[in-house]
Amino acid sequence: MRLDIRNRSGERRQGIITALQVETEQERVVVIFIRSVPQEGDSNGAGTVRIEQMSLYDGLTGLPGRGLLQLKAEQAIAEAQRDGSCLAVVFVDLDRFKWVSDSFGFPAGDALLQLIAQRLQAYRQPGDLVARLFCDEFVLLLRGCDRAQALERASCLRALLQASCPLAGITYKPSVSLGISLFPEDGSSVDELIQNADTAMGRAKSLPEGICFFSHELTPPGVEQLPLESALRSALEQGQLQLYYQPQVLLEDGSLYGVEALARWHHEELGDISPGRFVPLAEQCGLIDELGRWSLSEGCRQLAAWRREGLDIPSVSINLSPSNFNDPGFAQVVAHTLEANGLFPGDLTLEITESVLMYTSPHTLKVLQDVHELGVRLSLDDFGTGFSSLSHLHRLPIQEIKLDRSFVHDLEQDATSRTLSKAVAGLSESLNLTAVAEGIETQGQYQALKRMGYRVAQGFLFSRPLPAMEFVRWLAQPRSREVFSEGRVAADCCSPER
Structure with missing residues (x-):
């Protein structure tokens, strides 16, 4: 929808309202973005659109960021509650990423993150959500996945992510650890499911298969x-x-x-x-x-x-x-x-x-x-x-x-x-x-x-x-x-x- 708006200096501008609606069992959330329409000769118009993009997406990888992950995941949980279906949250962590950045420099680290993001996107199926959570941490939300299906998909994903790749003039073999939490048994909220998947990922680092499901006996990462x-x-x-x-x-x-x-x-x-x-x-x-x-x-x-x-x-x-x-x-x-x-x-x-x-x-x-x-x-x-x-x-x-x-x-x-x-x-x-x-x-x-x-x-x-x-x-x-x-x-x- 278009409307007239005034900026801080009092100038009248054309604006566009865009909205993203997320429904949960308890409430309906509408996120509204307002941006001005670029005027002729206006060099800041493209930047305005870019700011809107950056608020939802990770600038380095182009993946959804934490904010969009939160909104989309809440919507997926609400649908799963309504339909009585299940879903899985997979927490992906790059092993030795700090070593890569320290050894070969930040550009090499960025290149590795971009490659992992591309592989995650290539693996994504319709209905899945892939997001970059923080630094070398990624999250996948897999709709309709029970425990057996989540294990099968996680195993295939790990093999894909660990395929050798050129990096900083060498052939590098990435290593990843995956933690999995399941809805509804491991949590009913986005934060709880991500936290529990993170806990499972911490234990996965000590396992030869590199994959671990959450259980309440696990100690949250860092506590021990x-x-x-x-x-x-x-x-x-x-x-x-x-x-x-x-x-x-x-x-x-x-x-x-x-x-x-x-x-x-x-x-x-x-x-x-x-x-x-x-x-x-x-x-x-x-x-x-x-x-x-x-x-x-x-x-x-x-x-x-x-x-x-x-x-x-x-x-x-x-x-x-x-x-x-x-x-x-x-x-x-x-x-x-x-x-x-x-x-x-x-x-x-x-x-x-x-x-x-x-x-x-x-x-x-x-x-x-x-x-x-x-x-x-x-x-x-x-x-x-x-x-x-x-x-x-x-x-x-x-x-x-x-x-x-x-x-x-x-x-x-x-x-x-x-x-x-x-x-x-x-x-x-x-x-x-x-x-x-x-x-x-x-x-x-x-x-x-x-x-x-x-x-x-x-x-x-x-x-x-x-x-x-x-x-x-x-x-x-x-x-x-x-x-x-x-x-x-x-x-x-x-x-x-x-």
Whole structure:
């Protein structure tokens, strides 16, 4: 409808009224927008229309924003109440999005959000609503979906969203977590359904399938994590973390090749907190770089202390996050740490996971090369389970490949594991890399890997990870350089290895 309006300066203008009506069981809501009609020579007319658009739609992705989501969802709930039908709310969160923005810059982060929005729109069926809620969070409202249908659609959606894509000059594989709430059993209002789907999404991040339905037993996101995050910050600040050391031995003669340093955390009230819990938490709350630097400093300090005691320990391996190598000055940090402890570059090995292959940019490669040029060894950990690409692998200045323990675990029962393990050994030999097998628990695994050509091994068969003082006692034992008996293996298997 058109009408005459006056602006603040008193000028008369032609205006247009547009309205959006939303009905609920309790009330009818009409949202009214009034905008002036562009006059001849008026440069602000298009901007007026743009402001109206931005009030309902997300400027970056073009998806409906929170306001339009609220209105449309209330209308969908009212229809579902009237018809006795069901609907599902799917909360989608991009994993590691902050890392992408920090590593490659905001333009890359924006490009990824736009791509996810395009994929969500492509997946949308008639009657569905897709909206961007906040930053890397999206919401889908699926009409007429019961639990089984919601799971089927969420599984297909996750596969679509996680398809590889070009990003900032690399091939990137997104990762998403999905939480689902259902109407009417999980809530009767928009806010309640979205909040419960968000809660389920928080739990989905810890599940291998990455999808979780809401249940009232779930803790809302952040309620459990915030105290633990605060405790982790305090632990880093107050030196409450420890490094445990697991020996690595040469398969040829059982002599000590080196030690791997593994972070451990014992909290006075919470007890032992698994690395599988606090390492992902450190990644989420921005503490992973600090954790890596602490491990580097403490591991080098301990090796230097052992050397002063006259102990012959060839080297120490430190686990780092790919994000540590985003710091242009990280090679200088490594060099300073070695110098401060009186160590040589050859005394140190830095272990990186296969995920670094996902994020390999010229900047990251430069830092890796700088560390390599110091003379520090680089080891690719958990090889065979991540996102390996031979085209990327040859670009990394690594000297060591560690076969993932999952292959070793199934080695004696599974022909495929034996074939893949042998292939990794052959690849290592062809690339002139040291092949390391981790997670060895039995004599059969030991002998099989030795025949395949693996040079170095670690696992419960030799020793579980030990505090520094216990490791010294292990080193003094005459049997410590030999393969342990089956009885000793069974005793050690009761303790967590990683």
